[in-house]
Amino acid sequence: MRSYSLIAPAKINLYLEIIGDRPDGYHELSMVLQSIDLGDRVEIRANGTEDFRIHCQHPEVPCDRTNLAYRAAELLKTTYPNAFEQYGGADIFIDKQIPVAAGLAGGSSNAAAVLVGLEMLWDLGLTQPELQDLASQLGSDIPFCITGGTALATGRGNELEPLPDLEGLYVILAKYRSLGVSTAWAYQTYRQQFGSSYVRESTDLAARQKRVHSGPIVKAIALRDEMKVVECLHNDLEKVVLPEYPQVLKLRQTFEQFDVLGTLMSGSGPTVFALTDSREKAEQIRAQVQNTLGNPDLEFWIAKFINTGIQLAPGVH
Numbered sequence: 001m002r003s004y005s006l007i008a009p010a011k012i013n014l015y016l017e018i019i020g021d022r023p024d025g026y027h028e029l030s031m032v033l034q035s036i037d038l039g040d041r042v043e044i045r046a047n048g049t050e051d052f053r054i055h056c057q058h059p060e061v062p063c064d065r066t067n068l069a070y071r072a073a074e075l076l077k078t079t080y081p082n083a084f085e086q087y088g089g090a091d092i093f094i095d096k097q098i099p100v101a102a103g104l105a106g107g108s109s110n111a112a113a114v115l116v117g118l119e120m121l122w123d124l125g126l127t128q129p130e131l132q133d134l135a136s137q138l139g140s141d142i143p144f145c146i147t148g149g150t151a152l153a154t155g156r157g158n159e160l161e162p163l164p165d166l167e168g169l170y171v172i173l174a175k176y177r178s179l180g181v182s183t184a185w186a187y188q189t190y191r192q193q194f195g196s197s198y199v200r201e202s203t204d205l206a207a208r209q210k211r212v213h214s215g216p217i218v219k220a221i222a223l224r225d226e227m228k229v230v231e232c233l234h235n236d237l238e239k240v241v242l243p244e245y246p247q248v249l250k251l252r253q254t255f256e257q258f259d260v261l262g263t264l265m266s267g268s269g270p271t272v273f274a275l276t277d278s279r280e281k282a283e284q285i286r287a288q289v290q291n292t293l294g295n296p297d298l299e300f301w302i303a304k305f306i307n308t309g310i311q312l313a314p315g316v317h
């Protein structure tokens with residue numbers, strides 16, 4: 001039976017601005033997304049049956065139809081029933097390295113890997129826009145997870161413009177093991193507290209431009225001015241998550257005390273990250289934060305920026 005083994009990287013948000021409410025219930029965003037080399041391994045193995053089966057050891061990851069990877073497979077099955085009939089189902093093995101419900105797009109990246117893997121397994125010959133369209137139907141962050149790298153994301157987060165690679169940066173990620181934040185809760189709470197009506201189709205371009213402030217970070221990335229990039233780090237969702245989770249606020253403040261280039265909460269949290277220009281520095285900061293907070297529930301990861309999304313796992317054919 002044919003199989004593909006893929007690496008599904010996590011992302012961090014270097015910039016997340018909520019422009020306003022959308023009529024479809026989502027939020028209009030302006031984000032800068034960055035892939036990092038912390039990733040899950042996703043293996044997709046044809047199983048000759050009429051089913052998809054999810055295999056994952058992580059206690060917080062469901063192995064049923066609610067798994068985003070399963071939903072990705074189902075979407076391809078209903079969109080291309082003839083291919084499904086010809087090739088059949090698959091076993092999907094997820095080796096989880098990305099923390100769950102952490103604001104790092106773990107589930108989204110797994111779903112992206114399934115779209116890419118099944119597309120190859122079923123010889124569908126889809127174009128990149130066709131694949132991106134399917135991804136968009138499944139979740140706002142999934143189109144980015146396919147192509148990865150550094151990108152400006154607008155709309156729901158699904159409209160992408162690639163940006164020049166940000167190379168040579170390292171990231172220390174920290175998360176309380178027992179803490180997870182629901183993305184839906186974060187956006188809903190933001191809407192209740194700060195909601196504003198915003199219609200993208202508005203002809204009032206001047207009003208729209210006034211509210212989109214990603215210009216400076218995009219320019220800094222284009223100029224590869226890393227010092228300027230770190231000055232522009234921003235996440236509107238911190239306004240609702242940090243007051244609700246004092247531990248996360250404390251973590252964010254602790255990173256600020258040390259010699260980091262910049263620090264921010266990623267996505268809907270609760271992961272907090274800090275940037276450095278070397279792995280040694282990242283190790284040093286990790287030790288300093290760990291010693292300061294001394295909490296056994298706190299977990300750390302060190303990763304570097306990468307310029308790829310879903311990739312074939314090295315050494316597997």
Ligand SMILES: C[C@@](CO)(OP(=O)(O)O)[C@H](O)COP(=O)(O)OP(=O)(O)OC[C@H]1O[C@@H](n2ccc(N)nc2=O)[C@H](O)[C@@H]1O
Pocket residue numbers: 013016025026027028029031102103104105106108138139140141142155156157183184185187188266267268269
């Ligand atoms: C916050 C971010 C930042 O990158 O990432 P995470 O923290 O989840 O990793 C994303 O916007 C999350 O993207 P994703 O997790 O794909 O979102 P979806 O599945 O489409 O939607 C999950 C929930 O968030 C809300 N949502 C999502 C995107 C958006 N632009 N506006 C929203 O209000 C939706 O209404 C839904 O209740």
Ligand SMILES: Nc1ncnc2c1ncn2[C@@H]1O[C@H](COP(=O)(O)OP(=O)(O)O)[C@@H](O)[C@H]1O
Pocket residue numbers: 060061062066067068069094099100101102103104105106107108110111181183267268269
């Ligand atoms: N393949 C998957 N990996 C991780 N979580 C998943 C997956 N499929 C469904 N989930 C569920 O989605 C929720 C959000 O998980 P995740 O994608 O890791 O976080 P985030 O949306 O913060 O990036 C979790 O509570 C988890 O139960």
